[in-house]
Amino acid sequence: DAGVIQSPRHEVTEMGQEVTLRCKPISGHNSLFWYRQTMMRGLELLIYFNNNVPIDDSGMPEDRFSAKMPNASFSTLKIQPSEPRDSAVYFCASSRYNEQFFGPGTRLTVL
Amino acid sequence: GESVGLHLPTLSVQEGDNSIINCAYSNSASDYFIWYKQESGKGPQFIIDIRSNMDKRQGQRVTVLLNKTVKHLSLQIAATQPGDSAVYFCAENMGDSSYKLIFGSGTRLLVRP
Numbered sequence: 001d002a003g004v005i006q007s008p009r010h011e012v013t014e015m016g017q018e019v020t021l022r023c024k025p026i027s028g029h030n031s032l033f034w035y036r037q038t039m040m041r042g043l044e045l046l047i048y049f050n051n052n053v054p055i056d057d058s059g060m061p062e063d064r065f066s067a068k069m070p071n072a073s074f075s076t077l078k079i080q081p082s083e084p085r086d087s088a089v090y091f092c093a094s095s096r097y098n099e100q101f102f103g104p105g106t107r108l109t110v111l
Numbered sequence: 112g113e114s115v116g117l118h119l120p121t122l123s124v125q126e127g128d129n130s131i132i133n134c135a136y137s138n139s140a141s142d143y144f145i146w147y148k149q150e151s152g153k154g155p156q157f158i159i160d161i162r163s164n165m166d167k168r169q170g171q172r173v174t175v176l177l178n179k180t181v182k183h184l185s186l187q188i189a190a191t192q193p194g195d196s197a198v199y200f201c202a203e204n205m206g207d208s209s210y211k212l213i214f215g216s217g218t219r220l221l222v223r224p
Contacts, residue, residue, distance in 0.1 A: 004154075031210045033211075042214065042216050042217065043155070043200065043214045043217075045211065045212070045213075045214075048209075048210075048211060050209075050210070055209065055211075056209070056211060091154050091155075093154075093155075095210055097210065098143050098145070098160065098204055098210055098212075099145065099157055099160060100145075100157075100210070100212060101157070102147075102154030102155045102156070103154055104153060104154050105153075105154050
């Protein structure tokens, strides 16, 4: 199994631009999680889906952030417009039960 | 991946010694706990888990101890190796029937050769 796949691995953009992060979960997993990791705040859960349905989005910082899961094998996290404070590593994780498997992350830099 | 928090606790051990990493969790209703290892530039990787009906679980070179009375979790690594150098996170499931995990702030383990 290829594990959780995220793209791009690195993204550098300018303030105000739209950013889309992509995730392919492990086949057969029915839960998907988006996390953000920064030096200051550690690893934060942004949103999670179960069977493609958003269950808890209380961690989404503000309306500039949105996430979708159109099918069991794909999810996106979009930031529009992006701001320098959004710079972080964004992880996607998937699970079938309690153990979550993490992807390699997308390092986002907003200038 | 970047590490966590400006005040990330650091544990420095000599290669070959045993390591003990501690974690205090917040919710007495939590019924499942996981330890993750995160190496530089990578996502967190599962090490070992334990359910609240157990107080000890052993894996290969790792042992997790759970003390529900004081809400404390520890990870013991036997014969620590240079490859064990990483940031270690504990995580708890809130016992609310979801698969949502709450992560601790992490501990950096440095292994001296």
